Structures are given as C-alpha cells and as structure tokens.
Amino acid sequence: MEFRSKRTQTKEHNRRLILDAARGVFGRQGYRTATVRDIIGATSLATGTFYNYFRSKEDVYTALRDELAVEIRPLLRAERKRAQSADDFIAGTFRAFLTHAVQRSASLAALGAPEEHTSSGTRMIVMGGDDLRRDIQAAIENGLLADVDAELLAAAMVGVAFEVAEIMRRRHQADVNSAERFCSELVLRGIALPAMTRQATASAGL
Amino acid sequence: MEFRSKRTQTKEHNRRLILDAARGVFGRQGYRTATVRDIIGATSLATGTFYNYFRSKEDVYTALRDELAVEIRPLLRAERKRAQSADDFIAGTFRAFLTHAVQRSASLAALGAPEEHTSSGTRMIVMGGDDLRRDIQAAIENGLLADVDAELLAAAMVGVAFEVAEIMRRRHQADVNSAERFCSELVLRGIALPAMTRQATASAGL
Amino acid sequence: MEFRSKRTQTKEHNRRLILDAARGVFGRQGYRTATVRDIIGATSLATGTFYNYFRSKEDVYTALRDELAVEIRPLLRAERKRAQSADDFIAGTFRAFLTHAVQRSASLAALGAPEEHTSSGTRMIVMGGDDLRRDIQAAIENGLLADVDAELLAAAMVGVAFEVAEIMRRRHQADVNSAERFCSELVLRGIALPAMTRQATASAGL
Amino acid sequence: MEFRSKRTQTKEHNRRLILDAARGVFGRQGYRTATVRDIIGATSLATGTFYNYFRSKEDVYTALRDELAVEIRPLLRAERKRAQSADDFIAGTFRAFLTHAVQRSASLAALGAPEEHTSSGTRMIVMGGDDLRRDIQAAIENGLLADVDAELLAAAMVGVAFEVAEIMRRRHQADVNSAERFCSELVLRGIALPAMTRQATASAGL
DNA sequence: GATGAATGAGAATTCATTCAT
DNA sequence: TATGAATGAATTCTCATTCAT
Numbered sequence: 026m027e028f029r030s031k032r033t034q035t036k037e038h039n040r041r042l043i044l045d046a047a048r049g050v051f052g053r054q055g056y057r058t059a060t061v062r063d064i065i066g067a068t069s070l071a072t073g074t075f076y077n078y079f080r081s082k083e084d085v086y087t088a089l090r091d092e093l094a095v096e097i098r099p100l101l102r103a104e105r106k107r108a109q110s111a112d113d114f115i116a117g118t119f120r121a122f123l124t125h126a127v128q129r130s131a132s133l134a135a136l137g138a139p140e141e142h143t144s145s146g147t148r149m150i151v152m153g154g155d156d157l158r159r160d161i162q163a164a165i166e167n168g169l170l171a172d173v174d175a176e177l178l179a180a181a182m183v184g185v186a187f188e189v190a191e192i193m194r195r196r197h198q199a200d201v202n203s204a205e206r207f208c209s210e211l212v213l214r215g216i217a218l219p220a221m222t223r224q225a226t227a228s229a230g231l
Numbered sequence: 232m233e234f235r236s237k238r239t240q241t242k243e244h245n246r247r248l249i250l251d252a253a254r255g256v257f258g259r260q261g262y263r264t265a266t267v268r269d270i271i272g273a274t275s276l277a278t279g280t281f282y283n284y285f286r287s288k289e290d291v292y293t294a295l296r297d298e299l300a301v302e303i304r305p306l307l308r309a310e311r312k313r314a315q316s317a318d319d320f321i322a323g324t325f326r327a328f329l330t331h332a333v334q335r336s337a338s339l340a341a342l343g344a345p346e347e348h349t350s351s352g353t354r355m356i357v358m359g360g361d362d363l364r365r366d367i368q369a370a371i372e373n374g375l376l377a378d379v380d381a382e383l384l385a386a387a388m389v390g391v392a393f394e395v396a397e398i399m400r401r402r403h404q405a406d407v408n409s410a411e412r413f414c415s416e417l418v419l420r421g422i423a424l425p426a427m428t429r430q431a432t433a434s435a436g437l
Numbered sequence: 438m439e440f441r442s443k444r445t446q447t448k449e450h451n452r453r454l455i456l457d458a459a460r461g462v463f464g465r466q467g468y469r470t471a472t473v474r475d476i477i478g479a480t481s482l483a484t485g486t487f488y489n490y491f492r493s494k495e496d497v498y499t500a501l502r503d504e505l506a507v508e509i510r511p512l513l514r515a516e517r518k519r520a521q522s523a524d525d526f527i528a529g530t531f532r533a534f535l536t537h538a539v540q541r542s543a544s545l546a547a548l549g550a551p552e553e554h555t556s557s558g559t560r561m562i563v564m565g566g567d568d569l570r571r572d573i574q575a576a577i578e579n580g581l582l583a584d585v586d587a588e589l590l591a592a593a594m595v596g597v598a599f600e601v602a603e604i605m606r607r608r609h610q611a612d613v614n615s616a617e618r619f620c621s622e623l624v625l626r627g628i629a630l631p632a633m634t635r636q637a638t639a640s641a642g643l
Numbered sequence: 644m645e646f647r648s649k650r651t652q653t654k655e656h657n658r659r660l661i662l663d664a665a666r667g668v669f670g671r672q673g674y675r676t677a678t679v680r681d682i683i684g685a686t687s688l689a690t691g692t693f694y695n696y697f698r699s700k701e702d703v704y705t706a707l708r709d710e711l712a713v714e715i716r717p718l719l720r721a722e723r724k725r726a727q728s729a730d731d732f733i734a735g736t737f738r739a740f741l742t743h744a745v746q747r748s749a750s751l752a753a754l755g756a757p758e759e760h761t762s763s764g765t766r767m768i769v770m771g772g773d774d775l776r777r778d779i780q781a782a783i784e785n786g787l788l789a790d791v792d793a794e795l796l797a798a799a800m801v802g803v804a805f806e807v808a809e810i811m812r813r814r815h816q817a818d819v820n821s822a823e824r825f826c827s828e829l830v831l832r833g834i835a836l837p838a839m840t841r842q843a844t845a846s847a848g849l
Numbered sequence: 850g851a852t853g854a855a856t857g858a859g860a861a862t863t864c865a866t867t868c869a870t
Numbered sequence: 871t872a873t874g875a876a877t878g879a880a881t882t883c884t885c886a887t888t889c890a891t
C-alpha cells in the first residue's frame with residue numbers, strides 16, 4: 026500500500042487546483058490573453074505558489090495537453106491493438122477519440138480556444154499522431170490496411186477527428202455514434218457512391 | 232493606364248513592407264513571441280509608422296490571414312463551380328488548396344507557426360469553410376454528391392487539407408499531385424480495399 | 438482703409454478655425470486629454486497646418502486665454518475708470534466680468550474645464566488681476582476705497598468672480614444682475630446684519 | 644496597543660513614500676509635466692510598485708487631494724459647529740483653512756501648481772464646499788446668518804480663501820492672523836466705508 | 850511550502866513635431 | 871502655405887518572476 030503524507034496530498038491537490046483553474050481560464054479567455062495571475066486568481070492560492078508547481082504559463086499549458094494525451098493515447102492504442110479489421114482499426118480510433126473529446130470538451134476547448142494557440146503540434150500530441158502513424162505502418166505490414174502513406178493518413182485522421190470534434194462542441198452534440206460513423210465511413214470508403222450502385226442507391230431513396 | 236501619385240505608391244508600399252515583414256517574423260519566431268518592434272525592425276520604417284497602417288499585432292495577423300483567404304477562396308470556388316463530377320469537386324478543391332499552400336508556404340507558416348496561434352477559426356477562414364459547406368450542400372441538392380452532413384464534410388476536408396499541407400511543408404515537398412491524389416482518394420473512396428478484392432490484393436503482394 | 442490680401446484673410450481665417458476648434462475641444466474633453474490631433478481633427482485643416490499658426494497645444498491655450506483677457510480686461514478697466522464711488526468701482530467690475538463670462542461661457546469652460554488646467558494664474562490673467570490691484574491701489578490713494586491690502590482684495594475679487602461665474606454656468610443661469618449684486622454686496626458691505634442689530638445680537642451673546 | 648505586522652507596515656510605508664514623492668514632484672514641476680517615472684524615481688521603489696498602490700497618475704493626485712480634504716474639512720466643520728455668531732462662523736472657517744493651508748503649503752502647491760491642474764472641483768473638494776453650503780444653510784435657518792444664497796456664499800468663500808492662500812504662499816507669509824482678518828472682514832462687513840464718511844470722502848475730490 | 854508585495858524588463862501605444870511633396 | 875505620412879522619443883502599464891517573511 027502506498028503511503029502518502031498530508032503534505033504530498035496537499036501538493037498534488039494544489040497542482041490539480043491550478044490545472045483545473047488554467048483549463049477554465051484558457052477555455053474562457055484563450056491562452057494568449059490569460060495571465061498567470063488570472064489562473065492563480067481563479068484559485069485560493071497565492072501568486073508565488075504557482076511557481077512551486079509550474080515554471081511558466083507555457084508549462085501549465087503543456088501539462089494540460091500532456092495530461093489529456095496521457096489519457097487519450099492509450100485508449101486509442103488499445104482499440105487499434107485489438108482491431109481485427111481495417112474497420113475496427115479506423116472506427117475504434119475515431120470512436121475512442123470522439124468519446125473522450127466529448128467527456129473532456131472543456132480540456133479540448135482550453136487547448137484550442139478559438140483564435141488561439143492550438144498548433145498542429147498540439148493536435149498531433151494529444152491524439153498521438155506518432156503512435157497512429159506507427160500503428161498504421163504496422164497494420165499495413167500486417168495486411169490489415171491497404172498500402173498508403175502512413176504519415177499522411179495519420180495526419181488526415183487527426184485533422185478529421187479534431188475538426189469534427191470542434192463541430193460537435195459547437196453543436197453541443199453529445200451523440201458520438203453518428204459522428205464516429207461519419208468519420209469512419211469517410212476514411213474507409215469515402216463519400217463517392219460505388220459507380221454502378223450509384224443509381225440503384227439513389228433510386229433506393231438515399 | 233492607372234494613375235498613382237508618389238504618395239499613394241509609398242503608402243501602399245509601406246503597408247506591403249509591414250505585411251511582408253510580419254509574415255517573415257511570424258513564420259520565424261511565431262506569433263506569440265513576435266513583437267510589433269520585431270516586425271517594424273525587419274523594416275526600414277519607424278515604430279510609429281506601424282500604427283499608421285495597423286492597429287495592433289492582432290490586426291496584422293488578421294490582415295495576413297484575410298489576404299491569404301481572399302487569394303485562395305475564389306480559386307477553390309471556381310474549381311467547384313466547374314466541377315462535373317464528385318471527383319472534380321473534391322479533387323479540384325484539394326488541388327487548388329495544396330497548390331496555393333505550396334506557393335504560399337511562408338504565409339501558411341506565419342499563420343500557423345508551430346506551437347502557435349492557428350485556431351480552427353483561422354483554418355476555416357483561410358480555406359473558406361463556409362463556402363465549402365454551402366457548395367457541398369448545393370452539390371448534394373444537384374445530385375453531384377451523396378447525401379452527407381455538409382458541415383461535417385466541410386470540416387473534415389479542411390482538417391485533411393491543412394494537416395496534409397503541414398506534412399508537405401515539413402517534408403519540403405513541392406509535388407502537389409501525389410498529395411492531392413491522397414486527399415481526394417481518401418475523401419472519395421477511402422482507404423478500405425473493396426471487400427472481395429482485399430484478399431486478392433493482399434496476395435498480390437501489397 | 439486697411440488693405441488685406443486674400444492670403445492674409447485666409448491666414449487669419451485658419452487661425453480662427455483652429456482657435457474655435459480648440460475652444461470646443463478643451464471645453465468638451467479638457468485640456469489635458471485634448472491632443473493637437475483632436476483640435477485639428479475638428480477642423481478641415483491638415484496636421485502640419487497647425488504648426489503654421491501655433492507652436493504647441495500650450496500655445497493655443499495661451500492664445501485662447503489671452504484673447505479672452507484682451508476682451509475682458511479693457512471692459513473692466515473702463516468700468517473702474519468711470520467709477521465715482523466704491524460701489525461703482527466694485528459693482529462695475531463684477532457686472533462687466535459676469536456679463537462677459539456669460540457671453541463667453543464656452544471660453545471660460547475651455548480654460549477651466551472641470552478637473553483640468555485653470556490655475557490661479559489663468560484666472561488672474563483673464564480677469565486682469567494686476568490691473569485690478571493697481572486700480573484698487575489708485576482708488577485707495579484717491580480716497581475712493583478704504584485702505585485695504587490691494588493685492589489681497591484683488592485676489593479675493595478674482596476668486597469670488599470666478600467661483601460665482603462657475604456656479605452660474607452650472608445653474609445655466611444667464612441673469613447677471615442678481616449674481617452681480619450678490620458679489621458687490623458681499624465685497625462692499627458683507628453679509629453681517631446691520632450695525633445696530635449687530636450690537637444687539639452681539640450683546641445677546643452669540 | 645495596535646498590532647501591525649512587518650508586512651503591513653511596509654505596505655503603508657510604501658504608499659506614503661509614493662504620496663510624499665508625488666507631492667514633491669507635483670509641487671516642483673507641476674502635475675502635467677510630472678510622469679509616473681518622475682514620482683517613482685523620487686523614491687527607492689521600482690516602477691511596477693507604483694501600480695500596486697495607485698492605478699494612474701490621476702489616481703495619486705486624487706489621493707493627495709482627498710487626503711488633504713479629509714484633514715481640512717473636519718477642522719472647518721468643527722469651527723462652524725461651535726460658532727456662536729456670524730463672526731465665529733466666518734472667521735473660524737477662514738482661520739482654520741488658512742492655518743492648515745500654511746502648514747500644508749506643499750500639498751496645496753502640489754494640487755494647484757502654477758499653470759497647472761487645480762480645477763474649481765479640486766478647490767471645492769479640498770475646502771469642503773458642500774459642507775460649507777449646508778452649514779451656511781443651517782446657520783441661516785438658525786438665525787445665525789442673514790438670508791443669503793448659500794451656494795453662492797460658499798463658492799465665494801472658497802474663492803476668497805484659495806486666492807488669499809495663494810497670495811500668502813507667494814509672499815512666504817506665515818502670519819495667518821492678518822490674512823484671516825482680511826477675509827473675515829471682507830465677507831462679514833465688506834470694504835465700504837461707513838455711510839456718512841463716504842459722502843465726505845467723495846466730496847473730497849475723488 | 851505558502852504567501853503576496855516588489856521587482857524591472859519590456860511591450861504597446863501615443864503624439865508632438867518634422868518635412869518631402 | 872497646405873498637406874498628411876513618417877518619425878521616434880517618451881510614457882504608460884503589464885506581467886512573469888523573485889524573494890523575504
């Protein structure tokens with residue numbers, strides 16, 4: 026059993042207080058406008074205390090980003106690990122990401138507040154772009170996926186996932202299923218109707 | 232023949248000088264770190280002169296973004312206008328965007344410098360996300376595209392285009408064709424192998 | 438008959454335009470906040486033109502003040518010149534000043550905008566404190582006035598006149614007569630009750 | 644005995660340092676020319692520290708003014724409270740004001756530095772013009788003072804007091820008595836010669 | 850570790866004034 | 871003389887960070 030002193034508990038507690046405050050502040054006013062004082066002000070702590078836990082504003086941002094990445098990435102990896110088909114691989118990745126994105130919408134908002142920060146880098150890190158690329162590579166080698174440019178596919182999937190998550194956030198949409206299906210279908214089979222089936226489908230009422 | 236006084240020439244010239252300097256500075260050191268002084272310092276002008284043309288750093292950023300949007304959006308719209316098929320529609324959009332992205336890689340870099348600014352908002356504006364959504368809607372109504380969620384598709388395409396453009400930038404890749412084909416194929420037909428062909432293909436050595 | 442070229446006319450006209458604009462601007466936003474640009478902006482002239490007529494903002498202020506002084510001071514002097522009694526001397530001074538103050542309330546407001554400039558110096562100059570002191574001195578020597586400290590009396594009268602004018606401005610009061618009578622009575626006979634009551638009251642123990 | 648931590652002491656001490664420095668700087672170079680840097684430069688503190696105590700230069704000015712007002716106004720009110728006669732009322736007010744004005748000549752100079760700030764508003768606030776008006780009103784109702792326009796009388800007294808204080812400052816005169824007597828006599832009985840002498844004097848050739 | 854006042858470098862911005870046209 | 875863009879010194883103010891308590 027792990028021993029944890031009062032002090033350590035407090036220490037972690039304060040760190041959490043600051044991270045939560047930062048998430049709120051970044052989400053509300055954006056990374057750029059937010060100041061360390063704004064963050065600490067949303068807390069019962071004192072200015073100086075901030076620096077016992079983080080070295081700078083950048084540092085909290087990074088911590089927030091990494092925290093999210095550490096939560097999300099294993100989920101996505103696990104989904105892909107157990108994938109038996111291209112469908113499992115792609116759909117599992119989107120489903121896990123979007124589910125988490127809905128649960129952690131505040132965190133996503135904080136990391137990519139409108140008119141703010143969120144570089145491609147952030148998205149890649151949070152979603153584990155490198156993991157994804159490697160997993161795609163492996164899947165290709167295992168014959169699970171067709172031979173595509175793994176880096177491009179990983180990038181494209183990250184782009185799709187984040188933009189769709191943003192739309193969901195704007196729509197206050199919590200239903201992950203339809204969004205996931207949209208993403209998966211897009212990546213797996215695209216939007217073009219099969220040449221010969223197209224008319225049939227159209228007449229079928231779609 | 233257009234008449235233009237010396238004065239007007241200078242005025243427009245200075246505005247351009249500042250915009251170009253800002254592009255370079257943003258691209259090199261990122262939006263956040265860049266100061267108005269850095270920008271004006273990359274120029275032969277005086278501090279105060281900056282404020283004859285722009286109200287703030289934010290303002291130059293916006294101008295840079297809008298300038299790019301004004302260049303790109305009509306190109307994409309034109310491609311879609313003349314599209315006779317889903318393939319034309321999607322491929323034309325990606326080709327035009329990526330071609331321009333390569334030509335204006337400095338501008339893109341300035342707007343979305345690593346670890347910097349570039350929000351979803353910026354991407355949507357530059358690529359004309361709203362135009363795209365409306366054009367998709369119209370294309371669906373005309374039977375050119377299958378019936379999908381236009382907003383999601385527009386978002387997904389923006390996501391794909393920007394992430395792929397970023398990869399190209401990192402790879403110093405100027406060949407638009409293959410990147411465009413990747414994007415178009417992805418969105419049109421996806422990466423899944425046709426069900427029955429999959430085994431055949433696999434055995435074919437892919 | 439005085440000859441005046443077109444140019445001179447224009448020159449004086451522009452000077453006037455600037456002075457009038459400055460009066461309005463000072464009155465509205467106060468001397469301190471007002472900038473040369475604000476002044477010239479309330480004009481159809483260009484920035485540079487300002488400096489053909491005035492050396493600085495201070496300079497316009499001074500011109501405005503002196504213009505008012507040049508109007509007011511001779512009037513007050515004239516009143517005192519023709520005074521046959523202490524009453525004429527005092528009442529004439531107040532009447533002339535307050536009459537002019539009402540007519541030129543915008544100028545007074547410009548010179549002494551609330552929370553602004555207007556030093557004792559300005560008041561003294563506008564009302565001609567030195568003239569007043571000398572005239573009082575002369576009047577004392579001539580036996581028209583009792584032997585008082587001329588400098589103090591001049592100062593006191595300036596203080597009374599300006600504060601009362603300010604009250605009139607705040608009350609939007611254009612009736613000079615009652616205000617003038619108040620000032621004159623105060624300075625000439627004070628507010629104490631008549632002599633015989635005075636003793637009675639005094640003996641009454643107050 | 645009052646307990647006060649080291650920290651609190653320092654805090655109040657710094658506020659005082661800044662106020663004192665501001666008084667000196669305003670008095671010496673005038674409000675307008677004075678910069679926050681000048682003020683903080685007359686101190687051992689750092690620039691930023693200024694803003695821990697005051698929001699702007701205007702703010703220090705206001706604090707200086709209010710501090711003086713808080714000192715002076717109760718003194719004047721007390722004098723008037725205990726007044727048994729019109730003479731007590733008027734003379735007490737002037738005596739208390741001028742006494743304090745001499746003691747705090749630096750403060751007065753700071754607030755109304757020649758060619759500077761000092762609006763009617765400042766004078767009214769420092770001397771408590773509203774208190775004075777109300778007290779006059781009450782005194783009239785109690786029969787202590789003749790029935791005059793209380794607002795005008797208050798304004799006039801403020802005008803007299805400040806102009807006379809200014810003269811005293813210029814004369815380096817510390818003798819309050821004669822100045823007070825001048826003001827009181829002026830307001831109470833005026834400068835006019837007793838009625839019968841007046842004609843005699845007039846016929847003497849003025 | 851917590852506190853919060855002090856620090857001071859540095860950013861944004863203003864604005865009086867100049868000067869080429 | 872009029873114009874108005876350019877100039878850049880000067881000023882205000884912010885804010886990350888330090889540090890004595």
